[in-house]
Amino acid sequence: MEAAMSDPGAIDPLDAELLAAAESQHDEDDRLKPGFVTAVLDAVEAGDAEAARDLVSPLHPADIADLLELTPSDRRADVAAALGDLVGAEVLSELNDYVRDDLIDALRPEQVAEFARELDTDDAVAIIEDMEEADQQAVLDAMDPEDRAAIESALAYPEESAGRLMQRDLVAVPEHMTVGQVIDYLRDHGDLTSDFWEIFVVDPAHKPIGTCQLSWILTCPRSIAMADLMKREQTLIPVDMDQEEVALRFQKYALISAAVVDASGRLVGMITVDDILHIVQEEAGEDILRLSGAGDGDINEPVIDSYKARVRWLLTNLVTALVASTIIGIFEGTIERMVALATLMPIVAGVGGNAGSQTMAVTVRALATNQITASNTRRTIIREIRVAVLNGGTVAAVIGMGVGLVFGNAQLGAVIAAAMLTNIVTAGLAGVAVPLTLDRMGADPAVASSIFVTMITDSMGFFAFLGLATLAGM
Structure with missing residues (x-):
């Protein structure tokens, strides 16, 4: 017995409990198990931040967001502090609005600005738009001029509009380019957005005249002109369109992404289907709750x-x-x-x-x-x-x-x-x-x-x- 206790390779009972919890994080419905959540909270309460991080590090950002939402409100700040950089920009973008507001209130404007820089414009706007005006301005002041201009431009549009929902990072090329030139352009410009499914073709006035899926570009000869390859029929989203109407257009026309245009018809951004999934869920739940007069109906609401x-x-x-x-x-x-x-x-x-x-x-x-x-x-x-x-x-x-x-x-x-x-x-x-x-x-x-x-x-x-x-x- 004494030899086992003095063995440096022996596993501490608390570590063994944490390890067992980590091996079974989710139940059959892909929800975090109560035992896993308790294990993380116990590790934080015991002051063992390293053990808590070891448990949480394999999780997807959406699961870390779920963990924070399942944590009692008076302990969230301690858990977030213990997890450190595991609670990053992606986690914040996945959080429930009320929980995110609680965490943001505990952060310095510089930290919020850093998170916003790592996100697409639409996700950054979602984090900043509900902040108090003074806090919002402090965060904007801490951002780079280019990022600040993009956020301020988005905030100028009405709430729940396409302008708030769209992301400004996209790929647009002129119609005179060939497939080969487009491929070279994508490879040579490392600062382009990495998440896109189609390329927008624009005229000299930067008005969209067609779209081209990546699969078409990858399977066509380099000499084919974009004007001959692109699909000219497209669904354009006005920048001031309500997000519910945007979601209906995505559903009706089975869109993966769509160009957003301003009043003059110029391309100003794009909306992707992953953003629409959130809107569909939000609008459906909102209508049900309004019918019952239950307000936001969020269990995290004060x-x-x-x-x-x-x-x-x-x-x-x-x-x-x-x-x-x-x-x-x-x-x-x-x-x-x-x-x-x-x-x-x-x-x-x-x-x-x-x-x-x-x-x-x-x-x-x-x-x-x-x-x-x-x-x-x-x-x-x-x-x-x-x-x-x-x-x-x-x-x-x-x-x-x-x-x-x-x-x-x-x-x-x-x-x-x-x-x-x-x-x-x-x-x-x-x-x-x-x-x-x-x-x-x-x-x-x-x-x-x-x-x-x-x-x-x-x-x-x-x-x-x-x-x-x-x-x-x-």
């Missing part, structure tokens, strides 16, 4: 920010709920005469609300993906009403027969069936009309649609059910 984003919608919903409550009060006498109405009211309103939510979700998605246009709006409305009539008829028949049998009152069954059909049809109409109206008004249909649709379905459900019951003399 509690007070989440509170502010959600409470205003809950208060708005409280006001709209008073409308439904007022309708119930109008028919108070009818409810007193037949208490069963009180137990059945929530069914009519609840099912109608779900029907409205279904239609609303379909409509908001169709608007977001440009499936609904001026030419098919009327057809879309008619389609949703037809679906609502079929759904309403089915549900009304089931609830009507059920209530008639349970309460032994065929008249009550007929009343709730008629009310259910009315409310589901109304819900279908509201679910498509409210988002379309908000969209025509220039408002985001994902933001306020749910509150208006809920108010309409609840109010109509109570009004139809209690109103029909009153007319039936119940």
Whole structure:
């Protein structure tokens, strides 16, 4: 036993634990295992930065970003400090916005500037754009004039526009060059961007007139002119186009990259599909969260920010709920005469609300993906009403027969069936009309649609059910 302890080659128990964690970093879903995260945190807490670095060094930058996001907020700065240069520019570009802001706040402007210099313009802008104005200016002042000019130019464009999203490093050549000249140009200029899939062909005014994939250049004779090889049809992205519309163009035309042009048609940058994947995920999640009024819905968002984003919608919903409550009060006498109405009211309103939510979700998605246009709006409305009539008829028949049998009152069954059909049809109409109206008004249909649709379905459900019951003399 003593010999084993004195053996210089023996493995310390802590090192053995860390080694075991390192050998199984990911689970079957390619997520970092809790045991691995704990091992890194324990090494940092024990002051063994070298052991923590040994564990983390095999990870991809995206996985290191995941590690920092899984780390408790009060320990992130210590973990980042222990990992040192492993937390580089690529890791920062992969981080959740809130986590990245926390880390950047702990860095000096010179360090942030150094990170920004290592990144493409679009990734550098993503790091700098959300900083306080004074901190942002300090970082820009610490950058080289050329890099600073590129960042300032990007920041001058609207948020979530192609100008913010594009990268300025690209390869553009004149059409009179041959394939051989282009290959020599690429080999002789080591300062060109290393990540590109196609070359843009421009005229003397630097306006794009075609594109040429690298595979075409590599497989063609050197004597072929670029003018004869290039594809003249291309999808050009205006610099002020919204990033969601950019993503839709990439999806529609199956693009890998696309040229970005300014108001005069000059080539100013390019957007690549890897940037679009982030936008698609971001926009899809954003619409879902807006429908629920949950704000950014990020688990790393500060509690007070989440509170502010959600409470205003809950208060708005409280006001709209008073409308439904007022309708119930109008028919108070009818409810007193037949208490069963009180137990059945929530069914009519609840099912109608779900029907409205279904239609609303379909409509908001169709608007977001440009499936609904001026030419098919009327057809879309008619389609949703037809679906609502079929759904309403089915549900009304089931609830009507059920209530008639349970309460032994065929008249009550007929009343709730008629009310259910009315409310589901109304819900279908509201679910498509409210988002379309908000969209025509220039408002985001994902933001306020749910509150208006809920108010309409609840109010109509109570009004139809209690109103029909009153007319039936119940």
